[in-house]
Amino acid sequence: MYQQFCCARFGIRHEVSREDGMNLRVVKRHPDDQPDSRNIYRFYVTPGYRIGQEVKRLNIRYCPFCGTDLHDFYRSDQFVNEEPDIF
Numbered sequence: 106m107y108q109q110f111c112c113a114r115f116g117i118r119h120e121v122s123r124e125d126g127m128n129l130r131v132v133k134r135h136p137d138d139q140p141d142s143r144n145i146y147r148f149y150v151t152p153g154y155r156i157g158q159e160v161k162r163l164n165i166r167y168c169p170f171c172g173t174d175l176h177d178f179y180r181s182d183q184f185v186n187e188e189p190d191i192f
């Protein structure tokens with residue numbers, strides 16, 4: 106079920122809704138904001154939030170569960186689960 110993810114725990118935290126803490130959000134940056142075209146995705150741990158709230162977040166590069174380099178592993182829009190304007 107979670108084979109598309111680096112590990113099952115990442116998959117679980119990625120698929121919960123934004124209101125359910127703790128969760129992982131993947132954001133695709135606007136091209137204008139991202140001079141480094143290799144790393145256009147950003148990965149965040151959040152405690153859960155609603156639209157319009159200030160979003161407390163931790164920008165991460167490595168999976169907190171298995172250590173995978175997220176920039177190397179997640180290179181597709183299919184993993185994006187939040188809009189850049191929310192953050």
Ligand SMILES: [Zn+2]
Pocket residue numbers: 110111112113115168169170171172173
């Ligand atoms: Zn992982």
